[in-house]
Each structure stands twice: as C-alpha cells, then as structure tokens.
Amino acid sequence: PGSVPPNSKELYEEGAAIYSELITKDGEFQEALVRKFLLEDPAKYPKCSGSRKISDNISDLKAQVAANNKGIQLIKNLI
Numbered sequence: 001p002g003s004v005p006p007n008s009k010e011l012y013e014e015g016a017a018i019y020s021e022l023i024t025k026d027g028e029f030q031e032a033l034v035r036k037f038l039l040e041d042p043a044k045y046p047k048c049s050g051s052r053k054i055s056d057n058i059s060d061l062k063a064q065v066a067a068n069n070k071g072i073q074l075i076k077n078l079i
Contacts, residue, residue, distance in 0.1 A: 012045040024065055034058060 008014050018037050023030050038057055039050035051057050 012042065012048060016042050016050070023061060029062055029065060031058060034061060 011017055016038050021033065021037065023034055034057070035054060039054050042048045042050040
C-alpha cells in the first residue's frame, strides 16, 4: 500500500497527471471524462493499468462536488 512506489522514475509511474479540467459541466458530472483520465489514459503507458478502484474514485469525486455545491448554497443563503 502507498500512493507512490519507491522505485518510480517517471511521472506516469506515480499516478494520473491531470493538468486542469472541469469535472462538471452545466451541472452534470462528466463521468466519461473522469474515467478517461483515471482509467484509460494511464493504461496507455507500459505496466500501468489506471485506477484500481474507479468506482470508489468516482464516488469520492461526486461527494466532493456535492460538498462544494452545499457550501455554495450556504454562502448564498448567508449573503
């Protein structure tokens, strides 16, 4: 277990590298895009398979989006 293998020499060996993307667009979670970045793109590199548990990653991201939306709603109510 661990997030970064100690023998990594290349960035792709450490995990997915995503520069900047919107994971929601017009209020819709972009699941296909997330799957591409976490599962398909990393699998293009040698000895890489992408996310080990994509369903957990997607659930975590959806929960983070929901928490941010709730925060936005609470701030708007405060204002």
